[in-house]
Amino acid sequence: MDAVTEAKRNAGYRAADLVKDGMIVGLGTGSTVFFAMERLGERIASEGIRIFGVPTSNQTAMRAEEYGIPLTTLSLHPVLDIAIDGADQVTPSKQMIKGRGAAHLREKIVADAAKQFVVVIDSAKEVSVLDAAVPIEILPFAYGSVCRKLASLGGEPVMRNGVKKDGPVISDNGNYIFDCAFGKVDDPSGLESAINAIPGVLENGIFAKMTEKTLIIVGKSA
Structure with missing residues (x-):
């Protein structure tokens, strides 16, 4: 595993460990979030935690099925306990640009519905000023x-x-x-x-x- 992939895995696993039994979890789209989902799948299997995920893309929904994460919808759960997502750029003031995976519309809806928005990144995504397209x-x-x-x-x-x-x-x-x-x-x-x-x-x-x-x-x- 190269250093960047290892950093993404570290961030994703740390985010997944914030999830508690009974939570409704927004699931973002992208490689770092998929590590969080991998860890959530492990916790479901080993700890027996009961959670439901709200996916932000078709790809995320398919990956959640692979990891054994039960899914639900915003219609049934309009308030989420936590949303986990990635970002393309993040400033020290926590403002960011997202959307490289073309899922930012659903990602923003899910993030808005969540009580806490957890963003997982590697250090290359940290910037002083946003300047990406x-x-x-x-x-x-x-x-x-x-x-x-x-x-x-x-x-x-x-x-x-x-x-x-x-x-x-x-x-x-x-x-x-x-x-x-x-x-x-x-x-x-x-x-x-x-x-x-x-x-x-x-x-x-x-x-x-x-x-x-x-x-x-x-x-x-x-």
């Missing part, structure tokens, strides 16, 4: 007008294209994903609101309004 989920009908307005905000929107698939990436919700570069983001909260105010935008990958309930776990390697 911002993933944005856009209703296909509106992408032309949305891109024009993103440009007026100083952004450079680029449609995310598939790998091993011709054409655009389509989210689990049936929408387009654009990655929009803004350079250094000096006001993450303001930009998050401005992007979401554009008709046709479903959600963007800036997470700047949940810092009070957010716990960042940075994984370590031996």
